[in-house]
Amino acid sequence: MKYNREFSNFKNDYIFAKLKKTAEEMKRQGKEVVDLGVGDLSLPLFPVAVEEMIKSVKELGEKRSFTGYPPAEGLLSLREKISLDYGDLGISPSEIFISDGAKSDVGNLLDLFGTGISVLVPTPAYPAYAEANLFAGNKVTFLPCFKEDDFIPIPPVGKIFDVIYLCSPNNPTGSAFDKRTLSRWINYALSTGAVVLYDGAYCDFASENEVKSVYEIKNAEYCAVEIRSFSKSFGFTGVRCGYCVIPETLGEYNRLWKRRLSFRFNGVSVISQKGAEAYFSEEGRAAVKKRINYYKNNAEIIKIALKKKNLWYNNSCSSPYVFAKTPEGFSSEEFCDRAIKKFGIVLTPGNSFGEGGEGFFRISAFPERDKILKAVEITDKY
Amino acid sequence: MKYNREFSNFKNDYIFAKLKKTAEEMKRQGKEVVDLGVGDLSLPLFPVAVEEMIKSVKELGEKRSFTGYPPAEGLLSLREKISLDYGDLGISPSEIFISDGAKSDVGNLLDLFGTGISVLVPTPAYPAYAEANLFAGNKVTFLPCFKEDDFIPIPPVGKIFDVIYLCSPNNPTGSAFDKRTLSRWINYALSTGAVVLYDGAYCDFASENEVKSVYEIKNAEYCAVEIRSFSKSFGFTGVRCGYCVIPETLGEYNRLWKRRLSFRFNGVSVISQKGAEAYFSEEGRAAVKKRINYYKNNAEIIKIALKKKNLWYNNSCSSPYVFAKTPEGFSSEEFCDRAIKKFGIVLTPGNSFGEGGEGFFRISAFPERDKILKAVEITDKY
Numbered sequence: 110m111k112y113n114r115e116f117s118n119f120k121n122d123y124i125f126a127k128l129k130k131t132a133e134e135m136k137r138q139g140k141e142v143v144d145l146g147v148g149d150l151s152l153p154l155f156p157v158a159v160e161e162m163i164k165s166v167k168e169l170g171e172k173r174s175f176t177g178y179p180p181a182e183g184l185l186s187l188r189e190k191i192s193l194d195y196g197d198l199g200i201s202p203s204e205i206f207i208s209d210g211a212k213s214d215v216g217n218l219l220d221l222f223g224t225g226i227s228v229l230v231p232t233p234a235y236p237a238y239a240e241a242n243l244f245a246g247n248k249v250t251f252l253p254c255f256k257e258d259d260f261i262p263i264p265p266v267g268k269i270f271d272v273i274y275l276c277s278p279n280n281p282t283g284s285a286f287d288k289r290t291l292s293r294w295i296n297y298a299l300s301t302g303a304v305v306l307y308d309g310a311y312c313d314f315a316s317e318n319e320v321k322s323v324y325e326i327k328n329a330e331y332c333a334v335e336i337r338s339f340s341k342s343f344g345f346t347g348v349r350c351g352y353c354v355i356p357e358t359l360g361e362y363n364r365l366w367k368r369r370l371s372f373r374f375n376g377v378s379v380i381s382q383k384g385a386e387a388y389f390s391e392e393g394r395a396a397v398k399k400r401i402n403y404y405k406n407n408a409e410i411i412k413i414a415l416k417k418k419n420l421w422y423n424n425s426c427s428s429p430y431v432f433a434k435t436p437e438g439f440s441s442e443e444f445c446d447r448a449i450k451k452f453g454i455v456l457t458p459g460n461s462f463g464e465g466g467e468g469f470f471r472i473s474a475f476p477e478r479d480k481i482l483k484a485v486e487i488t489d490k491y
Numbered sequence: 492m493k494y495n496r497e498f499s500n501f502k503n504d505y506i507f508a509k510l511k512k513t514a515e516e517m518k519r520q521g522k523e524v525v526d527l528g529v530g531d532l533s534l535p536l537f538p539v540a541v542e543e544m545i546k547s548v549k550e551l552g553e554k555r556s557f558t559g560y561p562p563a564e565g566l567l568s569l570r571e572k573i574s575l576d577y578g579d580l581g582i583s584p585s586e587i588f589i590s591d592g593a594k595s596d597v598g599n600l601l602d603l604f605g606t607g608i609s610v611l612v613p614t615p616a617y618p619a620y621a622e623a624n625l626f627a628g629n630k631v632t633f634l635p636c637f638k639e640d641d642f643i644p645i646p647p648v649g650k651i652f653d654v655i656y657l658c659s660p661n662n663p664t665g666s667a668f669d670k671r672t673l674s675r676w677i678n679y680a681l682s683t684g685a686v687v688l689y690d691g692a693y694c695d696f697a698s699e700n701e702v703k704s705v706y707e708i709k710n711a712e713y714c715a716v717e718i719r720s721f722s723k724s725f726g727f728t729g730v731r732c733g734y735c736v737i738p739e740t741l742g743e744y745n746r747l748w749k750r751r752l753s754f755r756f757n758g759v760s761v762i763s764q765k766g767a768e769a770y771f772s773e774e775g776r777a778a779v780k781k782r783i784n785y786y787k788n789n790a791e792i793i794k795i796a797l798k799k800k801n802l803w804y805n806n807s808c809s810s811p812y813v814f815a816k817t818p819e820g821f822s823s824e825e826f827c828d829r830a831i832k833k834f835g836i837v838l839t840p841g842n843s844f845g846e847g848g849e850g851f852f853r854i855s856a857f858p859e860r861d862k863i864l865k866a867v868e869i870t871d872k873y
Contacts, residue, residue, distance in 0.1 A: 110684050111653045113605035116747050149559035159552035162762065163545050169729060170541035177531035177728040209591060209760075216755045223495035224606060224628070240754035246606070271493045302492050346559040347551060347761040365498050372622035373598045375591075378760045379729040380544065 115244045132455050143484045145411075145472045146455035148280065148430070152403075152477065154344045155396040157387040162348075165383035179376035182367060183207025183352065187382050190389040191352060198324040204356050206366060207377050207385075209349040211310040211338040216241035218306060218334060218353065219272075220369055221362050226271035231262035233281050233432075233462030233469070235308065238274045247272075253465035260284045260423055260432065260465075264297035273298060275323075276308040278315055281462050281471040283408075283428035285319040291326050298332040304359070305333040310351070313342035313401055314428050330356040339385045341429065341475075342397045350381040404429045407474035407481045414485045429474045432459070441467055452487050497626045514837050525866045527793075527854045528837035530662065530812070534785075534859065536726045537778040539769040544730075547765035561758035564749060565589025565734065569764050572771040573734060580706040586738050588748060589759050589767075591731040593692040593720040598623035600688060600716060600735065601654075602751055603744050608653035613644035615663050615814075615841055615848030617690070620656045629654075635847035642666045642805055642814065642847075646679035655680060657705075658690040660697055663844050663853040665790075665810035667701040673708050680714040686741070687715040692733070695724035695783055696810050712738040721767045723811065723857075724779045732763040786811045789856035789863045796867045811856040814841070823849055834869050 135142045168174035182188070188202035208214045215237050219226075228242045231252040242249045250270065254260040260282035262275070275294060278285040286294075298305045307323040315321045323333045338351035355363045387393045411431045415422045421434035435444040441458035448454045448470075459469030474481070517524045550556035564570070570584035590596045597619050601608075610624045613634040624631045632652065636642045642664035644657070657676060660667040668676075680687045689705040697703045705715045720733035737745045769775045793813045797804045803816035817826040823840035830836045830852075841851030856863070 110686055110742055110744075111604045111608050112743060112747065113603055115605065116743075116750065119750050151554075151557065151559070153554050153557040154548075154551045156552065159548055162548045166536075166541055166544045166548065166762075169536045169726075170538060172533075172535050175533065175535040175726075175729075177533070179729055210757050212755065212757045220626070221495055222493045223497065226493050237754045244602070244751070244754070304492055344551075344557075346757070347557075347561055349757065349760045360492055361494060361498075365494065368498065368501050369626070372619045372626070373594065375594045375728070375731065378591075378731045378763050380548075380762055381760050384548075 113244075115246055118243050119240070131449065135449065135453065140453055142449075142453050142455060143476075143480050143487070144455040145476060145480070145484055146457050148341070148473050148475055150341070150344055150346050150475055151480075152344060152400065154348070154384075155387070155393060157390055157392040157396065158343065158345075158348075158384045161387040162380050162384040165380045169379065176379060179379050179382065181370035181374050181376050183377060184379070184382045187386050188352075190386055194389060195322065195324070198322060200324065200354055200356070204354055204363060206353050206355065206370065207382060208351045208353060209377050209381075210340060210351045211308060211336050212237055214336045214351060214353045215274075215306070215308065216245075218336075218366075219245050219247070220373075221365055222271060222304070227269075229265070229268075229270040229273045229303075230463070231275065232464045233260070233459055233466030234274065235276060235280050236462065239463060251464045254282065255465065256421070256423075256434070259425065261286065261290055262294075264294055266297070269301045270303050273303050273305045274308065275305055276310075277320060278311040278425070278427035280311060280428065281430050281457065281459070281466070282432045283423045283425045283430050285315050285425060285427035287319055288326060291320050291323065295323075295326045295329050295332060299328060303332065304362070305329070307333050307335045309335050310338040311341060311428055312337060313397060314405070316427050319427055324354070324356075330358045332359070334359065334362070339388055342401055343385070343388050343393070344400075345381070345385065348381045348384055350377055350385040403478070404474050407476070407478060410481050410485060411472050411474060414488060418488065431472045431474065432469055433472065435459075435468055435470060441470055445470055452484075452491075454484050454487065495626075497628055500625050501622070513831065517831065517835065522835055524831075524835050524837060525858075525862050525869070526837040527858060527862070527866055528839045530723070530855050530857055532723070532726055532728050532857055533862075534726060534782065536730070536766075537769070537775060539772055539774040539778065540725065540727075540730075540766045543769040544762050544766040547762045551761065558761060561761050561764065563752035563756050563758050565759060566761070566764045569768050570734075572768055576771060577704065577706070580704060582706065582736055582738070586736055586745060588735050588737065588752070589764060590733045590735060591759050591763075592722060592733045593690060593718050594619055596718045596733060596735045597688070597690065598627075599755075600718075600748075601627050601629070602755075603747055604653060604686070609651075611647070611650075611652040611655045611685075612845070613657065614846045615642070615844030615851070616656065617658060617662050618844060621845060633846045636664065637847065638803070638805075638816070641807065643668070643672055644676075646676055648679070651683045652685050655685050655687045656690065657687055658692075659702060660693040660807070660809035662693060662810065663812050663839065663841070663848070664814045665805045665807045665812050667697055667807060667809035669701055670708060673702050673705065677705075677708045677711050677714060681710060685714065686744070687711070689715050689717045691717050692720040693723060693810055694719060695779060696787070698809050701809055706736070706738075712740045714741065716741065716744070721770055724783055725767070725770050725775070726782075727763070727767065730763045730766055732759055732767040785860070786856045789858070789860060792863050792867060793854050793856060796870060800870065813854045813856065814851055815854065817841075817850055817852060823852055827852055834866075834873075836866050836869065
């Protein structure tokens with residue numbers, strides 16, 4: 110029997126699955142656990158999404174409104190709403206492809222390029238970028254980012270890559286691009302013939318002076334694919350819906366992706382797509398705004414606690430994650446191990462996000478306020 | 492910019508997308524079209540599925556019952572129900588992986604084997620088998636099946652392949668394996684070290700003397716992966732939910748697949764999964780049974796019409812498709828072209844399913860009864 114040999118590079122569990130397991134084990138032992146580790150949600154869906162999805166389910170249950178396979182590229186009604194949302198940036202529905210989430214797109218889109226390509230991943234980074242590529246047999250080069258630059262990646266002039274992953278606002282560092290820095294990356298990609306896979310899963314968290322869409326940058330439509338998700342700001346982690354933008358100006362990729370979908374995918378649940386449409390309603394937008402503020406306030410509370418402890422943190426409000434330095438003498442894993450065993454607080458070790466993450470840890474601001482306050486209370490005692 | 496070179500082998504539109512387009516074009520022109528082409532559904536979801544999904548959406552809308560990311564391998568509650576459904580065949584929940592549908596599994600599972608493998612595809616066959624493999628850079632060998640054998644594939648003794656696709660009840664031919672013939676394939680796979688990807692998307696259509704699960708065959712758990720779907724019998728084409736079984740006895744593949752899911756997939760919509768659970772309720776099973784009969788009766792009506800016209804058809808009731816011979820002198824495409832232009836009836840040309848399909852056409856029994864009768868009425872006139 111033939112095995113994919115790339116699997117031999119994958120000895121350990123994916124870090125987030127591992128964290129979940131540890132926390133569950135402690136809970137089973139009856140210990141109180143405050144989980145600030147995994148980036149999952151605890152606040153429920155907005156009523157407007159619930160309403161739309163109930164309506165959709167009922168429609169599927171009636172003969173006159175039943176629909177079968179959704180188009181592989183997604184419902185036109187949803188793609189039109191997304192297109193409108195892009196406004197002046199001029200993204201048409203035919204450039205938008207609905208997916209079941211950003212993680213799927215991060216790996217699936219590699220099919221556009223063939224195997225054996227060279228890929229640049231600024232780190233610390235969402236582990237799926239590197240894993241999907243190593244698994245596909247691609248050559249991954251890591252570009253470490255530094256505390257001194259607020260973890261903003263800088264293009265490695267003189268080197269050439271086929272694909273570059275950028276994530277802004279960044280998971281795990283919380284940094285976000287301003288136009289000037291992202292322009293440098295777009296120019297770099299254009300001059301080297303690279304395609305940027307721009308992960309904007311957290312774009313709703315971008316502050317006013319930060320880039321929300323890569324297409325705000327001049328000529329990005331000639332070199333960048335944008336990946337987005339309804340997961341974090343719209344509560345859709347369990348509902349599964351996201352999308353990517355492949356501009357028609359980006360060579361053949363738009364056509365190729367459509368072709369790839371035709372034999373590899375039968376579309377995203379109609380119910381999830383109808384629910385996602387509610388994001389673009391007045392009520393949906395207001396709810397998202399309010400919730401983003403809630404998460405950002407969580408992050409502020411976390412930062413105040415870190416300041417009290419004299420721990421360095423990346424002072425950006427753009428992301429639901431706070432990226433902080435471990436106390437002197439602690440590696441990422443040593444510190445996170447101590448945090449769970451001594452305080453019952455789950456954190457994510459920075460080194461799990463690759464090079465450049467060692468010596469740091471990530472705190473998620475997604476848990477409910479009382480969990481955040483509980484963690485602050487515990488650490489205040491020491 | 493790097494392009495996946497395999498795309499150059501993909502000049503034409505995927506056949507089902509093409510058929511849909513033709514039909515839509517005719518409708519736009521105001522012509523009446525009876526679509527017996529695409530294998531999509533027109534009958535609505537069962538009330539029991541609607542109820543469960545509404546309940547699930549409501550739960551996601553409440554703080555105390557909200558859940559985030561589903562497990563990548565699927566909800567345990569659903570996997571337990573599937574496991575129970577396998578009964579004596581002894582498939583455990585840890586061997587079951589929930590997917591967003593059979594088409595996704597057909598391609599994604601190839602990641603288990605690495606690139607450049609050799610694959611056997613008996614034809615006529617669901618086009619996604621060959622396309623997913625050609626696209627992945629694998630070597631595809633087609634094994635033509637013949638009218639004289641009722642389109643049942645026979646193992647090509649003396650030849651060795653890494654992966655073998657089998658589909659039963661078969662799309663498009665309607666044939667299904669009995670235990671004796673499928674045993675030959677399992678023994679062939681075991682003796683040559685091949686893995687069988689067994690597409691059982693239509694398993695609910697199997698008649699009593701036919702195989703429903705590949706694991707009914709002795710030792711299949713050492714060489715076969717089974718793919719299944721809630722699409723056809725439970726009306727889930729728009730809801731998206733299926734599953735595959737990778738037995739723990741099948742070498743490392745079970746563990747590898749779990750690992751692959753961890754960085755490539757964030758699970759299937761919780762709502763779809765909760766809906767799928769309703770399949771296993773008493774009400775769900777009764778509804779499925781009734782609907783399968785409805786489709787099978789449609790197939791019978793189609794067969795009677797073909798008999799009147801003296802056209803050969805595969806006389807199997809195991810599938811919602813009737814596979815028939817074109818009249819003397821007509822190629823598949825010539826005949827289907829005539830059917831739509833002269834009669835407004837959409838059929839699927841047999842050659843779109845690859846070698847062995849030329850000279851035949853597929854009629855879908857999924858449309859509503861009145862559509863089937865309408866088509867019969869039209870053709871009766873000539």
